[in-house]
Amino acid sequence: MAKTFSNRYMLFYAAALVTVAALLLTIVSVSLKPRQERNKAAEQKQMILKTIGVEASRDNAAELFEQYFTVGESPNGSSAEEDIHGGTPLRYDGGIVIPIQGSGLWGPIWGYLALDSNATVVGAVFDHQGETPGLGGEIATDKFAARFIGKRMDSQPICLKKNADNNSPYQVDVISGATMTSNGVTEMLEKAYENYKNLITPNIQSNQIDFRKEAVQ
Amino acid sequence: MKISPLIKLPFSKQNPVTVQVLGICSCLAVTAQLKPAVVMALSVTVVVMFSNLIISLLRNTIPPRIRIIVQLVVVASLVVVVNQVLEAFVYDVSRQLSVYVGLIITNCIVMGRLEAFAMTHRPWESMLDGLGNGLGYAVILVILGIVRELFGSGTLWDYPVVERLGLYNIGYQNNGLFVMAPMALILVGVIIWIQRSADKDLQEKEK
16 A cells, blocks of 8 residues: 555545545436425325324325315415325314424424314324423324324414413323424414414304405414 | 354354443344344444445545544444345334434444454455354344343234233233343343353363
């Protein structure tokens, strides 16, 4: 290994290497992109379907989604497919599904709440990017989501509290050991309530949601 | 050089996890269940094998002064490819593994093998060395995955073993500690203990 290399050789070597690597990675990325996007979209649809009690697999999620969320009948007249990306509420037979987004301890957290026509939660689902497994990561479990069922989003948002009163329709127990993530969930519920209260509130009086009249933020 | 020790040694006297104590981070992180453990093990094996092969092919052209950077570029590219493939074909598992696939780049086994072996050996031998070390790492991950999933969640590869055996009905409960990372460290310790007790060569000489 007594071979010596000139500076010029080193520079060209490095440049050539990264160029080849970049080319290869671009090819891989572009050729796999459609598959990955399909996976992500299907996962989102699975989550939304779960809130209204429909268990879908990765394969039939798109199909079932079409079935339960009628295209062109969502709040602002756009298609369900568009709404899913725009973060607007989706209409299903019996109420609405509202998207919620916020931040946990380590990164974004998000989820969907299915409300019936009385603004009572009939289903919830949460997910996260990088909360601590076993602590904040617990928000993604069915057990945590089940705590929300029967709670209400009508006159105030649901909040997470220590020793929450289980009879209160606005309180849900926190995850012990995951205060920051729990606070994040409370905050994102507040934000969702602020954003969608126009959609939710009138429906308390009329018992019916007038989607077209209320503009969604 | 004979071929067989290249593959055999990493399973015994040169195991990357239990003897060299490398790659512990991912050992603790991804072994709560068997499936992600197996996928992680395969991913690392593929990355070690091919980075060893590529670096070995290039070894005479690599200027020593920038060799670590060259190795990193090769390893990082391979890891990105693996990550993309996982996202496209086994999306759920890739969600579970989350950042740990990306962290293969910093897995000491990979860089360790490149520096210690591939830089000075022929491509075929380097590839076998990578395979051996990848599998040595895989064995430990699979053992941990089986034990932790079975006792922690009562399932094996998502199949509800304990429920089928009817153990819950007679009062059996899953042990939550097995799901947490500290238990993986304890289990690795136990494996090291067993291995060192059995293999006199691994024990320190008494003074």
